[in-house]
Amino acid sequence: MSDHLREEDFIHYLDGRLNEAARARLDRHLAACADCRGRVDELRGLMGVLGEWQAAAPSPRFDAALRARLAEEPAAAPWYALRPAYAAALVAAAAVLALGVYLWPPTPPDVPAPVTQLPPPPLTPGAPPVVATPRPGRPAAPANDELAAFNNPVLLENYELLEEFDVLFEPVTPEEKKSL
Amino acid sequence: METSDQEWMLRVRAGDREAFNVLAAKYRTPVVHFLYRMVREPALAEELAQEVFLRIYRARKSYRPRAKFSTWLFRIATNVALNSLRDGRMRRTLETSLDADTGETPVPLESVDPKGNVEQRMLEAERQDEIRRAIEALPEKQRLAVLLHKYQEMDYDEIADILDCSESALKSLLFRAYETLRIRLRPLLGARI
Numbered sequence: 249m250s251d252h253l254r255e256e257d258f259i260h261y262l263d264g265r266l267n268e269a270a271r272a273r274l275d276r277h278l279a280a281c282a283d284c285r286g287r288v289d290e291l292r293g294l295m296g297v298l299g300e301w302q303a304a305a306p307s308p309r310f311d312a313a314l315r316a317r318l319a320e321e322p323a324a325a326p327w328y329a330l331r332p333a334y335a336a337a338l339v340a341a342a343a344v345l346a347l348g349v350y351l352w353p354p355t356p357p358d359v360p361a362p363v364t365q366l367p368p369p370p371l372t373p374g375a376p377p378v379v380a381t382p383r384p385g386r387p388a389a390p391a392n393d394e395l396a397a398f399n400n401p402v403l404l405e406n407y408e409l410l411e412e413f414d415v416l417f418e419p420v421t422p423e424e425k426k427s428l
Numbered sequence: 429m430e431t432s433d434q435e436w437m438l439r440v441r442a443g444d445r446e447a448f449n450v451l452a453a454k455y456r457t458p459v460v461h462f463l464y465r466m467v468r469e470p471a472l473a474e475e476l477a478q479e480v481f482l483r484i485y486r487a488r489k490s491y492r493p494r495a496k497f498s499t500w501l502f503r504i505a506t507n508v509a510l511n512s513l514r515d516g517r518m519r520r521t522l523e524t525s526l527d528a529d530t531g532e533t534p535v536p537l538e539s540v541d542p543k544g545n546v547e548q549r550m551l552e553a554e555r556q557d558e559i560r561r562a563i564e565a566l567p568e569k570q571r572l573a574v575l576l577h578k579y580q581e582m583d584y585d586e587i588a589d590i591l592d593c594s595e596s597a598l599k600s601l602l603f604r605a606y607e608t609l610r611i612r613l614r615p616l617l618g619a620r621i
């Protein structure tokens with residue numbers, strides 16, 4: 249037989265979604281074709297069998313549980329859930345603001361950075377602060393020069409020069425001087 | 429005039445939480461049934477159904493009434509179910525627990541006839557297990573198509589939309605699925621209870 253039911257016809261036939269004319273045409277075919285009739289009968293039986301599979305109904309707690317979870321939801325959507333256009337505008341505004349903060353105020357030109365001079369560390373823990381004083385008979389050097397001497401590594405390494413200042417707590421004996 | 433699902437959902441979008449309760453009350457049973465048939469465990473099906481409704485609620489601001497509400501709802505339910513099944517498969521692969529799920533379908537309360545005898549109930553449970561196993565053995569897309577067509581009684585255009593395929597592809601999918609089931613469940617066809 250040439251006009252057997254197509255796949256679609258079987259599905260529509262089982263669903264009962266055929267119009268009068270289509271249904272009449274298929275019925276005529278089924279009356280004459282045992283193969284198609286057998287398949288339709290089995291598929292119809294299958295639909296009945298599938299209907300036996302029952303599903304568990306929602307428990308009585310379902311609504312209360314859902315309400316409780318809904319209550320935990322924020323009333324308004326977070327900022328990232330905004331419409332894309334709004335979110336993009338927000339991000340662009342933030343970027344412009346950040347750029348403005350970065351560029352303003354401009355750094356003034358030719359202004360040297362302030363120099364901080366720290367006092368020298370004590371030579372002996374717990375010792376009183378050392379005050380460098382020139383030897384008697386010598387012209388007094390400006391106070392800041394003496395302080396600068398403590399921060400001058402070249403000077404500190406030169407014992408002959410350092411000797412000009414009373415920076416040592418104890419006088420150096422000739423033996424000690426020789427060992428240096 | 430009856431308020432449509434889309435109108436209810438537009439009210440939800442405007443901030444009406446009662447409107448959401450109306451939709452949840454209307455669809456909780458179909459969604460739980462669908463998810464139960466997908467994941468088999470009643471407690472998990474309920475948890476997933478709540479997840480579906482929460483997702484709907486969270487997405488309320490972006491809702492556009494382009495498609496039917498139920499299409500949107502079941503598309504989310506399908507994704508949630510498939511994710512859960514994939515997670516579950518991964519868990520089972522990792523776990524070596526001896527108290528794993530036996531795979532048997534619990535007898536739903538609504539199908540238990542208090543007057544029926546134990547033997548009858550066991551027979552029914554056995555048949556339901558066979559049907560479940562046959563449907564579960566179908567490829568994923570065919571299984572979803574059968575659940576949405578046979579058990580949710582959805583229209584072809586809606587199912588095609590959910591499964592992201594054409595209507596003709598869906599009908600072919602359904603035909604192949606029913607043909608497979610017809611052969612697998614043939615022993616049950618002649619012995620309807």
